[in-house]
Structure formats: C-alpha cells, structure tokens
Amino acid sequence: MxxxxxxxxxxxxxxxxxxxxxxxxxxxxxxxxAFHCLPQHVSLRGPDGFAFARPIxxxxxxxxxxxxxxxxxxxAGLDAIFIRKDPPFDAxxxxxxxxxxxxxDRVLVxxxxxGIRDANEKLFAFNFHEHTPRxxxxxxxxxxxxxxxxxxxxxxxxxxDGAGGSGVVTLTKGDRNARSLVDxxxxxxxxxxxxxEYQAAVRVGDKRVxxxxxxxxGAILRVPREDDVRANIHAGGKVVPTELTPAEQAIVASVGxxxxxxxxxxxxxxxxxxxxxxxxxxxxxxxxELARHLGRPVEQDVxxxxxxxxxxRSG
Numbered sequence: 515m516x517x518x519x520x521x522x523x524x525x526x527x528x529x530x531x532x533x534x535x536x537x538x539x540x541x542x543x544x545x546x547x548a549f550h551c552l553p554q555h556v557s558l559r560g561p562d563g564f565a566f567a568r569p570i571x572x573x574x575x576x577x578x579x580x581x582x583x584x585x586x587x588x589x590a591g592l593d594a595i596f597i598r599k600d601p602p603f604d605a606x607x608x609x610x611x612x613x614x615x616x617x618x619d620r621v622l623v624x625x626x627x628x629g630i631r632d633a634n635e636k637l638f639a640f641n642f643h644e645h646t647p648r649x650x651x652x653x654x655x656x657x658x659x660x661x662x663x664x665x666x667x668x669x670x671x672x673x674x675d676g677a678g679g680s681g682v683v684t685l686t687k688g689d690r691n692a693r694s695l696v697d698x699x700x701x702x703x704x705x706x707x708x709x710x711e712y713q714a715a716v717r718v719g720d721k722r723v724x725x726x727x728x729x730x731x732g733a734i735l736r737v738p739r740e741d742d743v744r745a746n747i748h749a750g751g752k753v754v755p756t757e758l759t760p761a762e763q764a765i766v767a768s769v770g771x772x773x774x775x776x777x778x779x780x781x782x783x784x785x786x787x788x789x790x791x792x793x794x795x796x797x798x799x800x801x802x803e804l805a806r807h808l809g810r811p812v813e814q815d816v817x818x819x820x821x822x823x824x825x826x827r828s829g
Contacts, residue, residue, distance in 0.1 A: 515593035524579035540813035563589035590620040601677035626777025715787030728770030
C-alpha cells in the first residue's frame with residue numbers, strides 16, 4: 515500500500531521516542547511505501563487533492579530518515595493518509611483539515627479531519643465531565659482565581675492550544691505569582707485558558723492510554739521529575755510500565771465509542787488518579803514506550819488495522 519504522512523520536517527523525529535517514526539518503521543516492515551510532506555505541500559484543484567511529497571525510509575541509526583525526490587501525488591490514489599502534524603492547532607492546521615475533508619471519502623484519513631477540528635484536546639474532555647476533575651474554561655482572571663479557591667487552593671492552568679506539557683503551571687492560593695500568571699495566560703482577560711482541580715496523584719504519574727478504534731492498545735505511566743508538575747515525556751517525565759484499573763477501563767469504555775463516532779481512531783487519553791484530563795487526537799505519542807514495555811512492535815497493530823480498514827472500504 516501507499517501511505518502519506520503529513521507531518522513536521524522528517525529531521526525533527528527521534529528514532530527512540532517518536533510515534534510517527536514508529537508508524538513509518540511499521541509500514542516499512544510490512545512492505546508498504548511511505549511518503550512524507552509538510553502541511554503546506556497539500557493542495558486542491560477543483561474536487562481533487564494533491565501533495566508534493568517525497569518517498570521516505572527510516573533507519574534505527576543515523577540518518578534516521580532518507581527522503582527521495584519530490585513527486586506530485588493525487589491524494590485519492592493513495593491508500594491512507596496519516597495526519598501527524600504536532601500541535602498547536604493553528605490556522606495552517608485548520609486549512610489542512612479542510613483540504614483533507616475533500617478527499618476523505620476516497621482515501622482513509624487517520625484521524626478524520628473533521629473529528630480533529632471538533633475535538634480540541636483540552637475541551638473535548640468536557641463531553642465526559644463525569645470522569646474529569648473539576649474544570650473550567652474562562653478568559654476571566656477573576657473567575658479563574660475564584661475557581662482556585664473553590665477547589666481547595668491549588669489548581670493547574672493550561673493554554674487551550676498547548677502540547678507536550680507546554681504552558682502547564684500550578685496555581686496556589688496565596689502565591690504572589692498567581693495573579694500575574696493568570697494575567698499572562700489569559701492575555702489579561704482576552705484569551706481563554708483551562709483551569710483544573712489539582713490532582714495530587716500526578717506525583718505517582720500521568721497515565722497515557724493509547725486507543726485504536728475505541729479499544730485500548732495499552733498504557734504507559736509517565737512520572738514527573740521531582741522539580742516539575744508536568745509528567746509529559748517531552749518535559750522529562752520518566753516512563754514505567756502500567757495497567758488499567760477497573761475505573762480506568764470504565765472511562766475507556768465510556769469515551770471509546772464517542773471517539774469512533776467522530777472518526778478519531780488513534781487517540782491518547784491522559785488519566786491522573788482515575789480522572790480523565792485530556793483527549794489527544796492530533797498527534798498522540800507513546801507507542802514506542804508501550805512497545806518496549808510489551809516486548810513487541812505495537813505500531814504494526816496500527817498498520818495492520820489500516821490495512822484491514824482500507825480493504826473493507828475497497829471491498
């Protein structure tokens with residue numbers, strides 16, 4: 515099969531951590547051809563979509579990515595397109611999803627472009643408020659500081675468009691920096707931010723659950739550094755093996771079918787203390803760490819799922 519990966523520059527991948535690298539490696543191992551392009555290399559002409567893309571092969575040792583000469587590909591002639599552009603979800607990301615909307619009935623797109631647009635990674639969890647910590651989205655510094663008081667004096671503040679732990683800070687009642695932090699994060703009342711009740715269980719770890727078509731592939735536990743509130747791998751979190759508790763299995767069972775309804779097939783749920791924190795749909799990570807813990811190439815499960823999905827569509 516022929517797969518297109520719309521993503522960041524190939525040289526930004528890491529061979530030991532990057533999930534997109536793992537997907538490329540998995541596709542290669544199963545005999546498929548992969549192409550690489552940046553979002554700006556996708557275009558429309560009438561009803562048809564095209565991409566200027568380069569064949570890509572990956573290696574365990576440098577150079578980890580080898581790119582061939584650019585080719586003009588008709589998107590509908592491909593078997594699958596993987597949207598693997600990292601956040602933030604900005605205007606360029608929006609335009610990419612709108613262009614891929616035009617072809618998704620003729621080629622499998624993972625994840626569905628409209629689903630990605632509909633599911634802001636911080637806001638989508640509000641659809642499952644019974645599983646989340648107390649949370650609020652607001653641009654009002656006054657409301658945010660009052661919320662910190664309401665939840666016991668400690669909360670976590672985040673931008674709505676951040677990723678990899680970027681911009682995550684703890685707000686504590688009585689901290690002289692708290693008011694200033696809220697002013698900065700909301701641009702003095704002009705920009706929305708999300709604030710959540712602090713989960714003390716984050717010191718034990720932040721559980722990343724990888725889902726494929728609503729079912730768990732497995733989970734990893736990201737443990738924060740002693741000097742950081744963030745457990746993200748990108749922020750220096752340590753990864754250890756883990757399993758899902760019955761309560762966490764219930765969260766997955768509740769969230770999974772809704773994700774599938776939106777065409778959100780490969781998704782990362784973030785859980786802390788058996789509470790749903792975020793729903794990651796743009797470019798979820800963690801499959802390499804999961805594969806090491808399970809002792810097998812889990813990325814090939816995803817590629818085989820794509821194979822079956824493409825076959826079912828064409829049949």
